[in-house]
Amino acid sequence: MSFLHFTILLPFIAAIVVPFIYRSFNHKIHTGWFVVLVPVFIFINLLLQIPSISNGENILISMPWIPSLEINFDIYMDGLALMFGLIISGIGALVVIYSIFYMDKNREALHNFYIYLLLFMGAMLGLVSSDNVFVLYTLWELTSVSSFLLIAYWYERKKSREGALKAMIITVFGGLAMLAGLILLVMITDTYSLREMIANVDLIQESALFIPALLLILLGAFTKSAQFPFSIWLPDAMEAPTPVSAYLHSATMVKAGIYLVARMTPIFGGSATWFWLVVGIGVITLFYGSVRAIRQTDLKALLAFSTISQLGLIMSLLGVGSAAFYFNPGESQQLYAFALFAAIFHLFNHSTFKGALFMVVGIIDHETGTRDIRRLGGLLSIMPITFTIALIGSLSMAGLPPFNGFLSKEMFFTGMLQASEVDMFSLEWLANGCPILAWIASIFTFIYCMILLVRPFLGTFKPDRLPKEKVHEAPIGMLIPPIILGSLVVLIFFFPNILGQYILNPAIASIVPDLEKPFKITAWHGFGPELYMTIGVIVLGLLLFVSIKKWNIAFRVLPENLNLNYLYSSSLENMEKRSVSFTNRYMTGSIRHYLIYIFVFVFSVLALALITLNAIDFDFSNYAYVTIYDVGILLAMIVAALTTLFTRNRITAIVSLGAVGYLVVMLFVIFRAPDLALTQMVVETATTALFLLCFYHLPKLGKKVEKVKFKLTNLIVSILVGVTVTILTLVATGHKLFTPITEFFENAYELAGAKNIVNAILVDFRGFDTMLEIAVLFIAGIGVYTLIKLRSKGSDTDEAETE
Amino acid sequence: MEYIILILAGILFATAIYNILQKQLLRIIIGTVLLSHGAHLVILTMGKLKRGQPPILDDSVITYTDPLPQALILTSIVISFGITSLLLVLAYRTAKENNTDNMEEMRGEANE
Numbered sequence: 001m002s003f004l005h006f007t008i009l010l011p012f013i014a015a016i017v018v019p020f021i022y023r024s025f026n027h028k029i030h031t032g033w034f035v036v037l038v039p040v041f042i043f044i045n046l047l048l049q050i051p052s053i054s055n056g057e058n059i060l061i062s063m064p065w066i067p068s069l070e071i072n073f074d075i076y077m078d079g080l081a082l083m084f085g086l087i088i089s090g091i092g093a094l095v096v097i098y099s100i101f102y103m104d105k106n107r108e109a110l111h112n113f114y115i116y117l118l119l120f121m122g123a124m125l126g127l128v129s130s131d132n133v134f135v136l137y138t139l140w141e142l143t144s145v146s147s148f149l150l151i152a153y154w155y156e157r158k159k160s161r162e163g164a165l166k167a168m169i170i171t172v173f174g175g176l177a178m179l180a181g182l183i184l185l186v187m188i189t190d191t192y193s194l195r196e197m198i199a200n201v202d203l204i205q206e207s208a209l210f211i212p213a214l215l216l217i218l219l220g221a222f223t224k225s226a227q228f229p230f231s232i233w234l235p236d237a238m239e240a241p242t243p244v245s246a247y248l249h250s251a252t253m254v255k256a257g258i259y260l261v262a263r264m265t266p267i268f269g270g271s272a273t274w275f276w277l278v279v280g281i282g283v284i285t286l287f288y289g290s291v292r293a294i295r296q297t298d299l300k301a302l303l304a305f306s307t308i309s310q311l312g313l314i315m316s317l318l319g320v321g322s323a324a325f326y327f328n329p330g331e332s333q334q335l336y337a338f339a340l341f342a343a344i345f346h347l348f349n350h351s352t353f354k355g356a357l358f359m360v361v362g363i364i365d366h367e368t369g370t371r372d373i374r375r376l377g378g379l380l381s382i383m384p385i386t387f388t389i390a391l392i393g394s395l396s397m398a399g400l401p402p403f404n405g406f407l408s409k410e411m412f413f414t415g416m417l418q419a420s421e422v423d424m425f426s427l428e429w430l431a432n433g434c435p436i437l438a439w440i441a442s443i444f445t446f447i448y449c450m451i452l453l454v455r456p457f458l459g460t461f462k463p464d465r466l467p468k469e470k471v472h473e474a475p476i477g478m479l480i481p482p483i484i485l486g487s488l489v490v491l492i493f494f495f496p497n498i499l500g501q502y503i504l505n506p507a508i509a510s511i512v513p514d515l516e517k518p519f520k521i522t523a524w525h526g527f528g529p530e531l532y533m534t535i536g537v538i539v540l541g542l543l544l545f546v547s548i549k550k551w552n553i554a555f556r557v558l559p560e561n562l563n564l565n566y567l568y569s570s571s572l573e574n575m576e577k578r579s580v581s582f583t584n585r586y587m588t589g590s591i592r593h594y595l596i597y598i599f600v601f602v603f604s605v606l607a608l609a610l611i612t613l614n615a616i617d618f619d620f621s622n623y624a625y626v627t628i629y630d631v632g633i634l635l636a637m638i639v640a641a642l643t644t645l646f647t648r649n650r651i652t653a654i655v656s657l658g659a660v661g662y663l664v665v666m667l668f669v670i671f672r673a674p675d676l677a678l679t680q681m682v683v684e685t686a687t688t689a690l691f692l693l694c695f696y697h698l699p700k701l702g703k704k705v706e707k708v709k710f711k712l713t714n715l716i717v718s719i720l721v722g723v724t725v726t727i728l729t730l731v732a733t734g735h736k737l738f739t740p741i742t743e744f745f746e747n748a749y750e751l752a753g754a755k756n757i758v759n760a761i762l763v764d765f766r767g768f769d770t771m772l773e774i775a776v777l778f779i780a781g782i783g784v785y786t787l788i789k790l791r792s793k794g795s796d797t798d799e800a801e802t803e
Numbered sequence: 804m805e806y807i808i809l810i811l812a813g814i815l816f817a818t819a820i821y822n823i824l825q826k827q828l829l830r831i832i833i834g835t836v837l838l839s840h841g842a843h844l845v846i847l848t849m850g851k852l853k854r855g856q857p858p859i860l861d862d863s864v865i866t867y868t869d870p871l872p873q874a875l876i877l878t879s880i881v882i883s884f885g886i887t888s889l890l891l892v893l894a895y896r897t898a899k900e901n902n903t904d905n906m907e908e909m910r911g912e913a914n915e
Contacts, residue, residue, distance in 0.1 A: 641837060644818065698829050722813040761871065
């Protein structure tokens with residue numbers, strides 16, 4: 001285990017230690033103070049990797065896990081993994097600090113919280129740095145599981161449990177699809193390593209499994225990153241504690257899908273399917289999220305939809321950027337790779353400002369007791385610092401200078417305008433629609449950013465409508481993490497190229513290794529169409545925001561049931577109902593029905609096999625002669641057997657059953673089986689006696705006349721069975737495949753000293769059978785004894801209970 | 804001879820199944836007994852019928868009938884006897900406890 005492995009697996013180790021720390025120290029020191037050391041340690045270690053990785057020296061370290069299956073925990077640290085690692089550990093550290101002040105150490109089960117959080121952190125770190133696809137999948141599911149645990153952290157609330165379940169179902173569904181896609185890739189390339197898959201990209205693109213693998217992997221990425229229409233789990237995941245929402249559901253986990261798409265771009269990029277799916281779904285998600293965000297009255301729900309929208313933005317940029325793989329290194333590749341660069345840049349920016357905004361909302365919730373914007377207002381004078389951070393965050397999200405969102409938004413417009421100029425994948429109407437949709441979505445983004453900023457902080461303060469009486473600024477510890485993130489937002493605007501040179505360009509280089517020259521971020525690039533688009537967004541956005549009350553009514557015209565949540569829950573309900581009614585239909589509780597299923601299935605399979613294999617081939621030549629006695633016995637048996645069916649008299653049924661038994665004895669005599677005849681006679685006598693003993697206690701046989709349908713079903717099933725058995729056995733006796741071993745048993749006298757061969761077989765050659773048969777008889781005897789003996793006691797206690 | 808016995812076995816099977824699909828416990832047990840008779844006859848027939856003398860060693864005999872199926876059937880007879888007797892006592896107890904021998908009426912509790 002290398003030091004880097006230790007760094008990445010450290011959260012798991014820490015998660016084991018947390019409960020002990022909690023038990024010994026929590027009454028004095030908040031457990032979070034110990035936990036925060038972990039992400040800080042990881043963050044510093046990853047920072048130390050920057051110089052070598054920005055020089056293009058990627059690190060690959062292997063650690064055996066299941067060597068016989070070639071599944072090893074191989075860490076491949078390149079620019080992309082490093083960037084994600086820094087975001088995960090950096091924001092992780094800030095979130096832990098924030099949670100120290102957010103989560104009360106006496107009222108909350110902190111050990112659970114930090115174990116789940118550390119599990120998530122470790123899984124996420126491993127996911128982005130793993131080179132082995134199966135390790136990647138394992139950790140992918142671990143993020144789903146830990147997210148499930150964190151959403152349902154307040155498990156006594158119904159909504160938390162529902163949100164957790166929904167997130168689990170959707171992300172695991174996508175995760176399984178992704179596993180199938182990864183397995184397809186493994187089948188094509190015969191390697192588990194992502195790097196080697198990328199090296200064998202020609203093999204994949206020529207394969208017939210290319211499109212299935214592409215679709216399945218995209219399904220995984222889209223469900224995890226809450227893309228349309230799988231976005232519905234994210235707003236419900238807001239039932240989690242706010243630090244969790246800030247960390248998982250804005251900065252890290254929802255970007256796992258983005259990471260996957262970025263990682264897979266070298267494999268699938270350059271194909272039209274990938275391009276249009278990623279761009280199309282991304283733009284739709286961007287539009288859908290921004291429109292839905294405006295209607296929300298809960299601040300966290302608003303942020304959830306804005307996250308969905310921003311993730312769609314990043315996804316669409318990744319889609320546009322994938323066109324870079326259509327070209328050889330050169331001018332055009334540089335042009336499209338710029339969209340990838342914009343995606344990575346916006347991803348980084350989004351993590352900073354969205355993390356800060358969630359923390360702001362958490363502060364408002366923590367200090368006022370509500371997140372409902374209809375009850376909030378006028379907090380500006382009470383919480384000036386919180387307001388400042390909210391201002392920075394929301395203006396950055398809206399894409400205004402001087403914040404980092406402005407830079408990435410401009411780059412986004414550039415990328416989208418490039419998408420409209422794509423001429424190699426046809427579909428012109430879609431290409432032209434993308435920038436327009438994206439531009440309208442930006443206007444909506446501007447509007448909800450304004451709502452986020454204006455409604456809680458400006459206007460009049462309404463203390464009587466707030467649950468908490470004394471509203472004041474948050475403690476300093478709670479403010480430090482959002483302040484750090486807020487200052488990052490501003491710093492990145494003024495010095496974007498430091499970030500660009502050391503983190504973003506290496507990340508791009510790990511996607512597109514053969515770029516001509518690294519990208520530069522410029523805040524000002526002349527009076528281009530991007531600038532006019534931004535000005536248009538601001539002007540139109542302000543106009544629409546001021547008049548929001550007039551046009552917001554338009555939403556109410558839309559039917560309430562016309563949303564994805566309704567579709568999801570009603571289809572779940574339907575599935576449950578259908579499966580219940582289906583199960584109830586065939587699991588009737590009647591033994592007769594089950595027997596019919598069994599007989600019909602087994603014997604129709606046998607009959608079909610006989611017919612389809614052309615096996616019905618009788619050979620009567622070898623059969624023994626028939627005498628008149630034989631025929632007589634047979635006819636008598638048939639009559640006796642049928643009598644058991646048609647009689648309504650119990651005694652007649654029992655006696656004819658006895659008759660069948662004694663006729664079998666006669667057959668044994670004819671067929672030279674003296675021992676059998678003897679045994680059968682004794683057994684038959686005993687059985688009949690038993691029947692007669694029992695019948696005295698059993699009710700009389702049917703006076704009820706059964707329905708015709710009942711009789712007919714029985715008749716058909718029994719005839720099917722009878723005919724199949726006859727044909728099967730006839731076919732079987734016609735074919736002797738090898739000589740029987742009978743002759744060996746004729747040595748009975750020499751080997752066993754017995755003249756009766758059957759008895760020699762029973763007690764000598766195959767004595768084991770006999771021993772166990774004795775055991776069966778013994779057990780049956782005990783069973784009979786128990787059934788009779790334990791009756792009185794059992795029924796007594798039953799009666800005592802009912803009385 | 805064999806084909807007649809096999810047709811007979813088929814009839815025994817059919818009547819057994821028809822009995823088993825009835826509602827009354829007694830009929831079901833009668834069905835199981837018929838089923839075992841049918842099975843025994845099939846096993847016996849598989850070893851060829853009427854080929855030689857009973858399998859008891861004697862110097863004057865040249866061919867014996869196949870002793871192995873006989874041994875198998877002997878085992879089977881005893882086992883099915885054990886099961887039949889257990890079933891009968893079980894049916895007797897069930898009918899006593901539930902005051903019915905109708906299978907359709909024995910459905911347990913609604914919400915088990």
